[in-house]
Amino acid sequence: MVGVKAAVKTRIRIEGLSYLYPESRQTVFSDVGFVINHGDVISLLGPNGTGKSTLLKCLAGILPVRTGSIFLDGRNISAMKSEEIASKMAYVPQTQVSPFPYPVREIVMMGRASRLGLFSSPGKEDFEKTDAALRLVGISALADRVCTQISGGEWQLVLIARAIAQESGILLLDEPTSHLDLGNQMRILETINNLAATGFTILVATHFPDHALLTSNRAAVLKEGRLSEVTDPEEIISERMMRKTYGVEVKILEHEMLGTRKIIVPILNKG
């Protein structure tokens, strides 16, 4: 994607971040450091279980940071309250289970929590912002559907709408396309691109390198506890990287029909 060269504003700066599992003291990742600038769409790649989710949760302030620092607009998030963090940064989990049959609109409205006080209930403005978020993601028709009766793909869109209702500028998406069929996957990717176009800063954890090529202006690989350089996806994603990271043989191709876009074609070993 096109990056804005002039007046680049750093939104998030991560320095020397390490995380260990609290029980086993096993290292998930160590010494991770990079910056996220305003307008970036960064794909975080890596095989299952490397800690992409954990990294996102640390950024969102859900998991406590013991080694290293995370700065949000210049302030250390350990010194910030949940409401403050949430007003600037929205985290979209991989899945969400609701034990109660809330209508979709109520789920999306929960995104307004960081804008409301402890004893407040949503008002007219919050209703309007919620409707706007539904419109932006294209699911206004789902608003009155009961959330226990929607599909996985619809859930992902609802969760993204909820994140948008938070009115934060930054989105952290945790593998938003993992359980979806091709149609829904494309829908999500289109939404990401639309959101980026309207000025959102986005960090996506994904294990589809193709998607990185479709959406992001920067990418990185998290493998064996270390994070690679965060740079142009076309630089990071190479046949060698794919072999080392995922242990698969691929061919990265260009086709005149696709313009400048590259695609990754896995090569299956036949018999």
Add this chain to the structure above:
Amino acid sequence: MPGTEVTETVKKQRWGEAHYRQAVIVLAVLLALSVLSALCLGRYSISIPEILRVIFGKFFPIEKTWKAGVETVIFQVRLPRIFAGFLVGAGLALSGASLQAMFRNPLVSSQILGVASGAGFGAAVAILLFESIIITQLSSFAFGLLAVFLTWSMSRRRRQTPVILLILSGIVVGSLFSSMTSMAKYLADPLNKMPAIVFWLLGSLNHVSVKELLVLAPVMILSGGILIAVRWRINILTMGDESAKALGVNTEQLKRIVIICSTLLTASAVCMCGIVGWIGLVIPHIGRLIAGPDNKRLMPVCVLTGGAFMIAVDTIARTATATEIPLGVLTSVIGAPIFASLLMKKESGW
């Protein structure tokens, strides 16, 4: 986008704004009816005009054409019982609804953290060692709070209280106090104390007095008020600790509020009328059928429904037969079948 289906519009109608307003009005009317009938029904026969005159006479100077006993019945017996019934029903329902949201589980009742078992033990010990109603109530209240504190402490992990640990600790603490209550019953003298303990545990609003209400009512109203004030935020707890935190909710603070308020409500209720089951479980379910799971609407509905239900049940308990029927028995006999039919009707969701 998936098209609109019949279920969609049906749900929309059931939980629409207009429908909710209608439901609230109907419930308020039912509450008023149950209060009025409780006021007029009783073993001491008072005609309705007489009741009106007595109440009028409290505020305006009119000629006293009734016996002194009538005033006592209305102001010292019926009105306190009605008010207490309302507080107990509404309080237990509110407590149940909040805990169900916090634990993300609609099968949770107000007793999951061990309040009732602790309060029961407190009463048993006080009856065993002393002979004062006041001490019994203080003790039951204190031990109810202690039980929850133990549950809370046992489930703390690095300044977090995971919900699953709260449930397990609640079970442990609840069992502990229940068995200690059994021990107290065993040690008690079989002629006076043991029956007193068992009877206290069964549940009855028979001994509610104005003095008791003056102390417990403010506690219950304040705790219930706080829960109602944070009711929208409690919705977010149903999304799980991580999502709620990510959305900007201070989950530890909110959980603390829910636990403290629901404990105060339940402990006060047990203090006033012994252990009454099913209210905290069934009323929120009925409320969800009427108003949906959004606590913004559910909690006021719980207050109205729980209050009306408890007053009605207490009226039956004291008028159906010549002698008092224990409340716990009635709420089970009425509540369990209702719950069973709810279980059987529901195809999806709660």
Add this chain to the structure above:
Amino acid sequence: MTHKRIVTTGLLIILVLTAAAVFAGGAQEETEETSIVLAPMPETRVVTDMRGNNIVLPAADTKYAVLGGPISITPYLFGVQDDVIAVTKGPQKMKMMQLMDPSIKDKPAPRTTNGNVNVEELLMADPDCVISFEVDGQIVEDHTDIPVIYLTGSMGDGFEAMRNEVTFFGEVFQNPEKAVAYHAYLDKTLAFIDERLKDVKDEERASVYLGEGLDHLAILGGDTFMNEWLAAAHCTNASYDIDTAAGKNEGLHSGFKEISMEQVLEADPEIIVINEGTPEELTRDARWCEIKAAKNGRVYMAPAGLFIWSRPSIESAVLYPLWLAYYAYPEYFEDISLEEEYIKFYKEMFDFTVDEKLANAVITGGVSQSFTTGF
């Protein structure tokens, strides 16, 4: 759908049964048993119990186990207390019983309340027979070979049943003359009260309310023995129109049921007798203060002696009507000292010397107050 139907029907049945149980209360079942009459061996005798069973006992030095509250007093009437080798816990803990018979403290007490019998402790005591009512007797019969002498009776029985029971015990304890002596004493006392109160018209009879428990709302209804005890004192039962004898509520002794404060206010009794708390507390309570008895200061602590008197016992049958008549109609008994009457009773019936202080404690409920825990 059929599965749902089965479940619904099952639940409905359970609901109906529970409702029936709650409202109807349970009536005790009576079973009749007969056994073959054996020709008694020389050193034995045969006793026919109240169910019609024949029990073979040693002709002399029979060892008895007495399981039951009020009946624990009866052996002392017949002087056979040393032959009672297993007792009941409640009576064992009564202060006055311990004064009369200090050795009772050391005896095994296998029975706590109705239906709670520690069979092993009973077996260790090794009695020749067990004297008890149905529930306890059934437990002994089911788990041991010890013959059971069954008593029949309930809280609904009055003076007639009491006399029969005493006669029966006279046979069992081989002292029928003492039974006759007791009858005479009882008749004499009741006749004495009747004589003194013959001028009290029926409509002038004092209404008496007995409320047990901390909130004073557990009552004995019109179909219980207490009705006769009250009538013997020329009083009426304020709870006359309520039946409480049948069925048993958990937490209350059989024969008691709880009523609402309204019912007490409606009855507006002239005399109130309570067994917990104090009369001062009650007269100050906002719910009770308007009642006639509270306004006139006629609230009394329930008297109690060797056992509590809210049960049909040989003690309460004689002393309770006397106590109540004395307090209900003091003007007719000004020349009588209740303490002395009591001292006479205990001496003649139990050969138990009671001093005036103890007699006074019995009258004012002081004896039961010292009875706190069961261990």
